[in-house]
Amino acid sequence: MTKTLLLLPGDGIGPEVIDEVRRVAGALWPQLVLEEAPFGGAAIDAEGAPISDATVARAKAVDAVLMGAVGGPRWAGVARAIRPEAGLLRLRQDMAVFANLRPALCFESLADASPLKREIVAGLDIMIVRELTGGVYFGQPRGIVDIGDGEKRAVDTQVYTSAEIRRIARVAFELARKRGGRVHSAEKSNVMETGVLWREVVSAVHAAEYPDVTLEHILADNCAMQLVKAPRQFDVIVTDNLFGDLLSDEAAMLTGSIGLLPSAALGEAGKPGLYEPVHGSAPDIAGQGLANPLAAILSFEMALRLSLDRADLADRLAAALKAALDGGARTRDLGGTLGTRAMGDAVLAKL
Numbered sequence: 001m002t003k004t005l006l007l008l009p010g011d012g013i014g015p016e017v018i019d020e021v022r023r024v025a026g027a028l029w030p031q032l033v034l035e036e037a038p039f040g041g042a043a044i045d046a047e048g049a050p051i052s053d054a055t056v057a058r059a060k061a062v063d064a065v066l067m068g069a070v071g072g073p074r075w076a077g078v079a080r081a082i083r084p085e086a087g088l089l090r091l092r093q094d095m096a097v098f099a100n101l102r103p104a105l106c107f108e109s110l111a112d113a114s115p116l117k118r119e120i121v122a123g124l125d126i127m128i129v130r131e132l133t134g135g136v137y138f139g140q141p142r143g144i145v146d147i148g149d150g151e152k153r154a155v156d157t158q159v160y161t162s163a164e165i166r167r168i169a170r171v172a173f174e175l176a177r178k179r180g181g182r183v184h185s186a187e188k189s190n191v192m193e194t195g196v197l198w199r200e201v202v203s204a205v206h207a208a209e210y211p212d213v214t215l216e217h218i219l220a221d222n223c224a225m226q227l228v229k230a231p232r233q234f235d236v237i238v239t240d241n242l243f244g245d246l247l248s249d250e251a252a253m254l255t256g257s258i259g260l261l262p263s264a265a266l267g268e269a270g271k272p273g274l275y276e277p278v279h280g281s282a283p284d285i286a287g288q289g290l291a292n293p294l295a296a297i298l299s300f301e302m303a304l305r306l307s308l309d310r311a312d313l314a315d316r317l318a319a320a321l322k323a324a325l326d327g328g329a330r331t332r333d334l335g336g337t338l339g340t341r342a343m344g345d346a347v348l349a350k351l
């Protein structure tokens with residue numbers, strides 16, 4: 001059966017890393033139909049908005065969507081509602097991909113690439129489950145208002161319903177059952193109302209449906225500390241949109257580089273997933289062919305597994321990527337000298 005993957009290269013290093021995905025996909029599965037659309041700053045320049053209605057409609061109709069990255073200093077002055085990042089938030093919301101799976105895996109041959117000691121990160125295999133369509137990213141009211149005397153007041157609203165917490169908790173418990181059987185739920189119930197509800201609902205889902213899984217509640221600040229101190233104590237971490245954003249960038253450095261972390265954003269079963277490297281557009285290295293394409297390639301690997309029904313090809317790709325790393329292939333972020341294209345070549349050679 002024909003499958004279609006919509007590519008949204010975006011800005012900065014986005015197009016550079018998506019180019020490598022295109023080459024890998026061509027070698028691995030020539031029949032996979034690849035479409036492409038403007039996204040982020042590139043779409044602002046081409047179409048006047050960070051994502052068009054037509055692109056959103058396409059994203060909901062294909063089998064999976066894979067983005068590069070959005071944003072950059074060029075669009076820093078653009079009104080918030082039409083900034084590149086707003087296009088990504090709209091896409092997540094319109095695709096209703098509420099569960100963002102961000103695996104942090106330490107490849108054996110990269111255990112020395114992390115700034116943390118080998119004995120702390122070797123064998124690491126964590127899954128961060130980040131709530132992606134709620135919380136402070138979307139809560140109302142929000143905005144900046146004048147309050148007189150030249151002073152201003154800014155408001156963001158953190159808001160969660162029990163239904164939103166229940167469905168993300170289920171995703172985490174289901175994943176834990178197939179992995180190490182342990183879930184840490186991270187919130188700030190010591191200071192936030194949303195944290196209190198989060199803990200209550202996660203506990204209730206656990207007791208009613210997943211008593212076989214081990215659940216531990218952890219305050220999000222302690223979780224950040226424990227991730228550096230003893231990261232292998234974690235199996236699955238479930239947390240809200242904002243904490244998940246922060247904790248996943250932190251977890252990236254346990255694996256060696258943010259250039260290694262893929263993610264899958266999933267909604268209802270059977271609906272297309274949105275696959276995103278965790279990193280951004282990296283303006284400091286964009287346009288130089290230096291970016292690590294592995295986060296994007298690993299995001300494609302997750303798409304093969306979770307949306308495109310080709311776990312067989314995902315296994316082959318994962319093995320090729322591991323073999324390339326075992327063979328010493330390293331981009332600069334991993335302490336090596338390879339550029340983006342050469343890293344793509346190294347994976348292709350093993351395929």
Ligand code: NAD
Pocket residue numbers: 013068069070071072073085088258259260276277278279280281282283284285290291292293295333
């Ligand atoms: P960033 O992730 O773009 O970069 C942080 C640092 O990591 C930089 O030093 C960069 O060079 C490095 N880095 C990132 N990806 C890399 C890769 N693949 N290979 C090698 N090095 C890599 O974060 P930032 O600088 O805070 O944000 C830049 C822009 O990207 C902002 O506009 C931000 O909003 C946007 N952003 C977008 C996404 C996304 O599209 N999913 C994610 C994060 C940030």
Ligand code: IPM
Pocket residue numbers: 071085088089245276278280
């Ligand atoms: C991420 C990014 C995005 C987020 C931005 C670009 C909207 O940091 O995917 O981690 O905060 O969710």
Ligand code: MN
Pocket residue numbers: 245246249278
């Ligand atoms: Mn982020």
